[in-house]
Amino acid sequence: MLEEATEIAIKRVIAWKIAEAMKEQKLTKTLMAKRMHTDRSHVNRLLDPANPALTLNTLQRAAAAIDYELRIDLAPKAKPKARKVKAAKIAKAAKAQKAKAA
Incomplete structure (x- = not known):
């Protein structure tokens, strides 16, 4: 459950960063799709924070x-700090x- 929540949180951050960059550059989804050599529905999935399915290829493009x-x-995972606190x-x-x- 924690892994799934982490995965969704990461996707939300990635989608937000891409959307913000698109806004700064005044890129529409259509133009983004052309630059990525894909269709607009693919860009919609990329920007959908609830859709965690992404490939490295898609992220790279x-x-x-x-x-x-x-x-x-x-x-490596961070070691628990509970022992130090105790x-x-x-x-x-x-x-x-x-x-x-x-």
């Missing part, structure tokens, strides 16, 4: 059409007890 560079990164709370509580005892 969309980026090129708006004179952008497509960058994709793969990174350890910090324990250390703080121990300090407080020492202060009361003194």
Whole structure:
């Protein structure tokens, strides 16, 4: 469920960025489709934040059409910080007890 929500969030950001670039460049969906060598319905799907189905090829063509560079990164997952927080709370509580005892 979290993966699906993340996928949808990523698609929303991508769709928004492409739409904003199109607005800045005054590109219509028809012109965008011509630049991507596709049809307008394909551009509609690209800009639909609820449609997470995108290929790298489509993203590359969309980026090129708006004179952008497509960058994709793969990174290790962040380690949970819960342990650090818990350890910090324990250390703080121990300090407080020492202060009361003194």
